[in-house]
Amino acid sequence: MMKKSISFQLNKEMRTIDVSPNEGLLEMLRDRIGVKSPKCGCDRGDCGTCTVVIDGKTVRSCLVLAIEVDGSELTTLEGVMNQGQINPLQQMFLDKNVFQCGFCAPGMILSATELLEKHPHPTREQVQEGLAGNLCRCTGYTPIIDAVLEHGGCKGGCRE
Amino acid sequence: MAAAKGGAVSDELEKKIDFKVIGKSAVRVDGKAKISGAAQYINDLEFGPGLLFAEIVESPHAYARIKKIDTSKAEKVTGVVKVVSGKEFPFRFGLYMHDRYVFAQDHVRFVGEQVAAVIARTPAIAKKAARLVRVEYDVLEPVLDVEAALQDDAPLIHPELAKYQHVPWFFPKKNSNIAHFRKVRKGDMNDGFKSADFIFEDTYTVPRYAHCSIETHGAVGLFDHSRRLTVWAASQSPHTQRHLFAEALAPLGITHKDVRVIAPFVGGGFGGKAGVSMEILAAALATTVQGNPVKVMWSRAQEFYNTYQRQGVVAKMRVGVKKDGTITALEQKLHWDAGAYVEYGANVVNAAGLSATGPYRIPNVSIDSVCVYTNLPPGGPYRGFGYSEFIFGLESHLNEIAKKLQLDPVEFRLKNAIAEGDTLNYGGKMNPSGLQECIRKAAQEIEWGKKTVSSDPKKATGKGFALFWKAPAMPPNASSTAFLKFNEDGSLNVLVSAMEIGQGFLTVMAQIAGEVLGIPVEKIRVETPDTDRNPYEWQTVASHITWSTGNAVKKAAIDAREQIFDTVSRALGKDRDSLYLEDESVKSKREPAFGLKLRDFVINGIMMKDGTWRGGPIVARGMFMPEFASAISDPETSQGGKPNVHYTVGASAIEIEVDRETGKVRIPKVVLAVDCGKVLNPDLLKGQVTGGMVQGLATVLFEDMRFSDEGKLLNANFTDYKIPTAMDVPDEIVSIFVEHAQPDGPFGARGVGEHTMIPAAPIIANAIEDALGIRLKSMPITAERVALALLDRK
Numbered sequence: 036m037m038k039k040s041i042s043f044q045l046n047k048e049m050r051t052i053d054v055s056p057n058e059g060l061l062e063m064l065r066d067r068i069g070v071k072s073p074k075c076g077c078d079r080g081d082c083g084t085c086t087v088v089i090d091g092k093t094v095r096s097c098l099v100l101a102i103e104v105d106g107s108e109l110t111t112l113e114g115v116m117n118q119g120q121i122n123p124l125q126q127m128f129l130d131k132n133v134f135q136c137g138f139c140a141p142g143m144i145l146s147a148t149e150l151l152e153k154h155p156h157p158t159r160e161q162v163q164e165g166l167a168g169n170l171c172r173c174t175g176y177t178p179i180i181d182a183v184l185e186h187g188g189c190k191g192g193c194r195e
Numbered sequence: 196m197a198a199a200k201g202g203a204v205s206d207e208l209e210k211k212i213d214f215k216v217i218g219k220s221a222v223r224v225d226g227k228a229k230i231s232g233a234a235q236y237i238n239d240l241e242f243g244p245g246l247l248f249a250e251i252v253e254s255p256h257a258y259a260r261i262k263k264i265d266t267s268k269a270e271k272v273t274g275v276v277k278v279v280s281g282k283e284f285p286f287r288f289g290l291y292m293h294d295r296y297v298f299a300q301d302h303v304r305f306v307g308e309q310v311a312a313v314i315a316r317t318p319a320i321a322k323k324a325a326r327l328v329r330v331e332y333d334v335l336e337p338v339l340d341v342e343a344a345l346q347d348d349a350p351l352i353h354p355e356l357a358k359y360q361h362v363p364w365f366f367p368k369k370n371s372n373i374a375h376f377r378k379v380r381k382g383d384m385n386d387g388f389k390s391a392d393f394i395f396e397d398t399y400t401v402p403r404y405a406h407c408s409i410e411t412h413g414a415v416g417l418f419d420h421s422r423r424l425t426v427w428a429a430s431q432s433p434h435t436q437r438h439l440f441a442e443a444l445a446p447l448g449i450t451h452k453d454v455r456v457i458a459p460f461v462g463g464g465f466g467g468k469a470g471v472s473m474e475i476l477a478a479a480l481a482t483t484v485q486g487n488p489v490k491v492m493w494s495r496a497q498e499f500y501n502t503y504q505r506q507g508v509v510a511k512m513r514v515g516v517k518k519d520g521t522i523t524a525l526e527q528k529l530h531w532d533a534g535a536y537v538e539y540g541a542n543v544v545n546a547a548g549l550s551a552t553g554p555y556r557i558p559n560v561s562i563d564s565v566c567v568y569t570n571l572p573p574g575g576p577y578r579g580f581g582y583s584e585f586i587f588g589l590e591s592h593l594n595e596i597a598k599k600l601q602l603d604p605v606e607f608r609l610k611n612a613i614a615e616g617d618t619l620n621y622g623g624k625m626n627p628s629g630l631q632e633c634i635r636k637a638a639q640e641i642e643w644g645k646k647t648v649s650s651d652p653k654k655a656t657g658k659g660f661a662l663f664w665k666a667p668a669m670p671p672n673a674s675s676t677a678f679l680k681f682n683e684d685g686s687l688n689v690l691v692s693a694m695e696i697g698q699g700f701l702t703v704m705a706q707i708a709g710e711v712l713g714i715p716v717e718k719i720r721v722e723t724p725d726t727d728r729n730p731y732e733w734q735t736v737a738s739h740i741t742w743s744t745g746n747a748v749k750k751a752a753i754d755a756r757e758q759i760f761d762t763v764s765r766a767l768g769k770d771r772d773s774l775y776l777e778d779e780s781v782k783s784k785r786e787p788a789f790g791l792k793l794r795d796f797v798i799n800g801i802m803m804k805d806g807t808w809r810g811g812p813i814v815a816r817g818m819f820m821p822e823f824a825s826a827i828s829d830p831e832t833s834q835g836g837k838p839n840v841h842y843t844v845g846a847s848a849i850e851i852e853v854d855r856e857t858g859k860v861r862i863p864k865v866v867l868a869v870d871c872g873k874v875l876n877p878d879l880l881k882g883q884v885t886g887g888m889v890q891g892l893a894t895v896l897f898e899d900m901r902f903s904d905e906g907k908l909l910n911a912n913f914t915d916y917k918i919p920t921a922m923d924v925p926d927e928i929v930s931i932f933v934e935h936a937q938p939d940g941p942f943g944a945r946g947v948g949e950h951t952m953i954p955a956a957p958i959i960a961n962a963i964e965d966a967l968g969i970r971l972k973s974m975p976i977t978a979e980r981v982a983l984a985l986l987d988r989k
Binding site: 069141144172178179 | 922
């Protein structure tokens with residue numbers, strides 16, 4: 036198959052790479068570029084652990100072809116750090132000991148970030164909905180939901 | 196903290212209540228790695244351009260004889276390096292019983308079983324070539340049901356069962372499908388039932404379940420040109436894997452010294468990554484492509500059908516009770532659908548059999564726990580290890596009995612709850628336990644007895660209650676060890692080989708070492724192991740790591756402390772007995788002005804006036820093995836041994852709202868009260884309660900493994916096998932900790948990781964009965980099942 040050269044911004048850095056038309060984005064990011072925070076948990080869009088941000092929206096990278104991100108802006112967990120330091124949302128997750136095995140964390144943090152951009156002071160239901168695409172088997176979600184709510188300024192959830 | 200009844204309180208807890216680190220919610224030592232994406236899991240490791248990939252050729256049949264395997268076409272594909280099948284590895288292996296094979300030999304025994312493997316330069320080539328491997332089968336009639344497998348004329352799934360090597364506490368029945376029969380007899384059943392006013396009898400069934408770690412299994416093997424075998428694996432059991440690899444591959448001349456297992460972070464375990472399942476493939480395949488690393492990564496579907504599954508069980512029970520609610524006798528017949536290979540699962544059957552009375556004082560007991568081969572995927576360890584399964588039936592049944600006796604279910608449980616010193620099913624004595632307190636606190640928190648009413652007439656409300664208990668299931672000599680070593684700045688490395696599987700193990704070990712040595716957690720590094728560098732650990736299972744490895748780390752820290760005192764007293768002439776550690780310094784009770792920072796001497800020692808040095812690098816070790824345990828007992832009664840080191844007990848209560856039309860359950864509140872002795876880190880413990888409870892609720896409300904009539908798993912994905920999302924959690928989950936110290940635990944702690952999912956199923960079943968008057972005796976209790984039961988009643 037003919038390879039095609041694509042260019043995109045990855046965590047604020049311009050990248051150019053040759054991709055096959057059938058190459059998946061998750062595969063390209065992990066195996067060819069070496070960005071390992073997006074994980075493969077199901078390879079069919081069910082679990083959300085491969086979540087990345089494309090042009091401001093969270094997307095399951097296992098369902099996207101690499102060729103589709105030509106000209107886009109991509110962010111992975113590696114790109115949400117503040118000059119090598121964790122950001123305030125990450126700090127909240129750290130202080131509250133919310134994650135256990137940590138495998139879902141990269142995707143979950145990106146979904147929580149998007150949710151807080153959309154609803155800076157979310158209700159509990161908004162947080163639950165915002166995180167519903169990211170499966171976690173360890174935590175029972177509650178500590179994650181509570182930490183996002185606290186980050187949003189209202190312990191227990193803001194009112195509409 | 197409450198004092199334990201009978202005075203058996205850990206000295207430490209009595210003497211020292213002003214802990215610096217223990218009992219505090221220390222931030223996880225692996226926290227930053229996990230929230231920054233720095234944490235590496237098996238599939239994140241790099242192996243360079245030489246890495247090969249294996250694709251597995253699987254059995255499409257539940258039971259068949261292999262006639263012929265033709266690999267010639269696959270071998271011709273460009274990029275294929277090797278095609279391997281059972282003929283290269285005619286060896287049996289297993290954890291407790293050697294009944295498993297690297298690849299199927301003459302028979303396949305479940306759909307998805309590994310028959311051959313294609314090793315290629317890329318995953319795509321391996322996949323393509325695997326489809327070209329031709330296997331001819333004689334298809335046999337599979338045995339898919341546990342009761343069918345127990346019939347006299349049932350086909351034998353393992354005709355050579357009698358020849359299999361196994362641990363001395365297993366009792367296989369030759370010429371049958373019974374791989375292990377655990378029999379418990381206590382008291383006199385005739386007396387027990389004679390003295391009862393009523394006998395209640397019923398049958399409850401629990402299907403199979405999947406662990407559903409978000410990270411699938413994966414392993415990479417490298418057999419280098421010096422014949423050294425290294426395996427990187429997503430693992431709960433690095434040392435046990437090393438041992439089993441060495442045992443299984445011994446015919447190739449491989450010894451323990453040649454085998455090394457390196458375990459990176461694990462993306463969820465829950466028992467699924469214990470023992471050896473698919474990891475054997477990476478180890479074995481590596482030996483066929485010497486010099487090249489070879490990766491085997493399970494797909495989500497393989498994760499469902501070819502690791503371990505939680506075994507199904509049919510539980511028949513008879514309970515004798517007096518009018519006043521005193522239980523006089525319990526008979527349990529547990530028939531376990533253990534699947535095609537039971538090398539690990541048979542011990543689940545064993546553990547459940549020893550404890551199938553639940554946490555109750557019952558004088559007359561008869562338990563048959565029977566491990567039955569079927570042509571379904573291998574059963575094995577899953578958080579709860581048999582207890583979740585029998586507790587569903589037992590706690591449902593006891594609730595029905597209370598109702599029939601017109602007794603309050605909580606009062607009925609309080610009356611019969613086991614207490615410290617009561618005789619256990621196998622004859623030993625119950626350890627310190629705050630069960631009564633757990634029951635009262637859980638009942639109070641859920642406002643037991645207060646009926647709630649929904650404002651919506653379509654909704655019915657109900658409350659459910661259940662007790663739970665569990666002991667670690669492990670060989671009596673399962674042991675833990677630890678090394679400690681200092682760095683020049685007084686920071687510390689703790690080397691252990693138990694696994695961080697999310698529970699917070701590394702953090703708690705840092706807390707234990709830090710407490711003894713006066714060092715803050717932030718200055719202690721604890722990482723996942725490499726069996727070449729880290730000392731021995733049996734496995735990270737059984738909720739015994741905090742207790743067992745915690746004891747080893749504490750002993751190692753005490754060893755370090757003694758070396759420190761030795762150096763200081765020798766070099767500076769200080770009275771050894773006056774020395775203590777605080778704020779990263781050695782201090783003296785006699786000389787308040789004296790203080791020597793650890794960083795000033797733990798590597799380089801202390802210089803004397805003549806320029807010579809005393810001391811040197813502090814390197815310490817600790818070991819713990821429960822020398823009081825024994826698995827040997829009378830096979831006809833189980834009396835005489837000490838198979839369990841301790842039980843952790845508790846109570847759980849729930850409030851639900853159920854839709855009378857759709858059967859959908861909403862959970863406003865659920866409570867879990869547990870006595871795991873001294874709480875070492877409240878945040879992490881709360882994490883175990885919340886996560887375990889949601890995982891347990893999922894087994895009863897959502898998850899439902901479906902097999903075809905041919906034994907093929909039909910829902911091997913997250914679309915069809917539903918696990919909870921953030922939308923599906925209870926509105927409120929309350930954790931209550933009761934602390935009766937474990938005398939032989941580190942700072943009084945005992946195990947808790949598995950327990951929190953055990954009562955989830957019966958609290959739901961009992962709450963549904965309370966709300967609707969319907970008793971559902973089979974799991975799962977999905978909305979659909981509730982709705983159908985409501986229709987049936989109309």
